[in-house]
Amino acid sequence: MPKVEIYTKMFCPYCVRAKHLLTSKGVDFEEHDISMGGPKRTEMLGRSNGGTTVPQIFIGDTHVGGSDDLAALNRAGKLDPLLGL
Numbered sequence: 001m002p003k004v005e006i007y008t009k010m011f012c013p014y015c016v017r018a019k020h021l022l023t024s025k026g027v028d029f030e031e032h033d034i035s036m037g038g039p040k041r042t043e044m045l046g047r048s049n050g051g052t053t054v055p056q057i058f059i060g061d062t063h064v065g066g067s068d069d070l071a072a073l074n075r076a077g078k079l080d081p082l083l084g085l
Helices: 013-024 039-047 067-075 079-083
Strands: 004-008 030-033 056-059 062-065
Touching: 004 013, 004 039, 013 067, 030 039, 039 056, 056 067, 062 067, 067 079
Parallel strands: 004 030
Antiparallel strands: 004 056, 056 062
C-alpha cells in the first residue's frame, strides 16, 4: 500500500470527512496539522502546486486534491486501486 499523507487544520469538517473515509477503508495515513502554518504548510503548498485549502491529500506521489476529490474517486471506483486495496 502506498504512503498516504493528509494536510489538515483543526476544526476542519472536510478534513474530518476525508480522514473518516480513509479510516473506514482501513488505511493508515500520516497527518500533518498546518493550523499554525510553519514548514509543513510551505511543504504542502509546494507539493500541491499552490493549493491553499485543506485537506490536501497525497497517495504515494499522486496529489489527489481535497475531500471532495477523494470522495469522487471513491464513488468512481478508482480510490481502492490507487490505495492498492
